[in-house]
Amino acid sequence: MSKRTPSKFLKQQTRAFDPDEIFLDSKNLPGFDKDQFEGRIEKPISHTAIWGVFFSFILITFIFLIKVTSLQVVHGEEFLRKSENNRLDHVPLFAMRGIISDRNNVPLAWNSFDDEAARIALIMTETSTTTEEMPFPHRSYILSPGFGHTLGYVSYPKRDKRGYYYQEAFIGKDGLEEYYNEILSGENGLQIVETDALGKTKEGSIVENPTNGVALTLGIDARVQEKLHTTIRDTANDFGYMAGAGAIMDVETGELLAMTSYPEYESSVLSEGKNKKLIQSYNLDKRSVFLDRAVTGVYTPGSIIKPFMAVAALAEGVITPEKQILSTGSISIQNPYYPDIWSVFNDWKAHGWVDMRRAIAVSSDVYFYEIGGGFESQKGIGIANIEKYARLFGFGALTGIDITDEKIGTIPGVWATRTTLSSGSMVFKRQYSRRFAVLQVSQTEARSSLRIF
Structure with a gap:
């Protein structure tokens, strides 16, 4: 019994043959021109591949247009500026x-x-x-x-x-x-x-x-400033001081003729910055080379405060210019809390009987101890008035001098007497501050004085 072959299979078996397939064999292959694709069977490109290439070109073109738009339209001006800067x-x-x-x-x-x-x-x-x-x-x-x-x-x-x-x-x-x-x-x-x-x-x-x-x-005289500095330098070296500062003012015009501080740095060395060894020595110097003591250093004013306190005493009526005070070289004050303790405050010498003019001339410490804080029968102006008149004369405030880093310092007032102190000596100092007060001020007013520290 025979089987029937499906018609679909028969169609595949009986398909037409191309001439190339009939006459193509291994003997005649060398006779073909392969560069002209002779002897090769061509297969048509599929529609899927054609559409894939088409859409790839479309995508690439779309991305290119987006990038061109971004460069030329969106960021055009920014890139133009960058190109100009380059x-x-x-x-x-x-x-x-x-x-x-x-x-x-x-x-x-x-x-x-x-x-x-x-x-x-x-x-x-x-x-x-x-x-x-x-x-x-x-x-x-x-x-x-x-x-x-x-x-x-x-x-x-x-x-x-x-x-x-x-x-x-x-x-x-x-x-x-x-x-x-x-x-x-x-x-x-x-x-x-x-x-x-x-x-x-x-x-x-x-x-x-x-x-x-x-x-x-400037109002500064270079010759005066140089002489002032060398005088401070030589005095400090001769007497073993570390540093000093000074200023000289024309009292008629208020101009500074000189203002200097010792030790100092060389301006050209710091500007150039090449001499590293010398600059390092400035930083390591214990004398604080970079400190301008004329305007930034904070020190007690010393005897320059005496004329101001004389004006205060006259204004408060505690003394007349003619009244004399005996300076035996010191005054002794008993500690109110420890009666056995006496503190002695020395004058720099015994001046004898001095009135106000004489006291200023010889710089008598005892005279100003007494008119400042009072002593025995001599009434004093008191610490509140000392602060008041010091501030009236400009102490404790900036002078406005045209140099950087000016400091104003501190003037102790009544608040300084309210500090709680434990030891007897410190208690006495608090008591003494009620009588006269040691003014801790930094004054940058130009004055014809020389201070060595």
């Missing part, structure tokens, strides 16, 4: 820092250059500023001693290894350089430098011309 460099044109001179036009701080060619280059420029051939000028200072704290020093403009400035100005760091930094600095200008694709540069137009700083003329 091609055009903004180079600062440094303003000349103002010169500082004394009352006689002696230069105390000025601008200097590395060589004569640099100086000439500066003079030849219409903008009166620096060029690439001439770096910004250095700051030079008077070589005479006594001007370190007064003048201060500066920090130079700074740039990185690629030549870009991250600090485009001179910055005053202390003294007058810091206090008057804004007017001394002036205002930098701006120049555009173009860089081509090969990295070559050429100067462009000047966008902004610099405005040079203002010159300062």
Whole structure:
């Protein structure tokens, strides 16, 4: 019994043969030109592959258009600015820092250059500023001693290894350089430098011309200041003192003729910053080289307070100018809590009978002990009035002197007598403070006095 072959199978078996399939065998293969695809059976590309390639191109085109829109439309201006900055460099044109001179036009701080060619280059420029051939000028200072704290020093403009400035100005760091930094600095200008694709540069137009700083003329006399400083220095060295400060004022005009502090630093050394060893010695010096004792140091005023207390005593009517007080060289005060304890306060010498004029002239301590705090039959003005008149004369307040870091100090008042003290000696000091008070003030008023510490 025979099986019937499915018609679908018969159709597959009886399909037509292509001529290539009939006549193609291994003997005639070498005769075909393979570069022309002879002897090869071609299979048509499927519709799926064609549509896949089509949609891939559509997707790539869509992504490209989105990116182009983002670059040109959304961020176009931002990238334009960046490209301009990459091609055009903004180079600062440094303003000349103002010169500082004394009352006689002696230069105390000025601008200097590395060589004569640099100086000439500066003079030849219409903008009166620096060029690439001439770096910004250095700051030079008077070589005479006594001007370190007064003048201060500066920090130079700074740039990185690629030549870009991250600090485009001179910055005053202390003294007058810091206090008057804004007017001394002036205002930098701006120049555009173009860089081509090969990295070559050429100067462009000047966008902004610099405005040079203002010159300062001080009331200080350089000769007087130098002499004052050397006197303080020599006195400190001869008598074993660590430091000192002094000031001299014209009493007619109020101008400072000199104000100096010892020890001091060299302004040029700190400005240049190259002498690391010397700068390190400044930091390690126990005498506090960076402390300007004339305006920042806080000390007891000493005998300069006596004339002010004399005015206070006259105003309060506790004494007349003619009344005399006996100075035997000291006064002794009994401790009210410990009667067996007596504290002796010495005068610097026995002056005998002195009235107010004489007491001021010879600087009698005993006289002012008595009119300040009272002693036996002599009435004193008391601690409250001592504070009152000290403040009336400007003690305990800033003077407004044009030097940085001025300190005002402290004037003890009645509050100082309310401190609880335990030991007998301290109790006595509290009692004594009721009678006279030791004024702890820092006074920067220019005065023709010399203080050694």
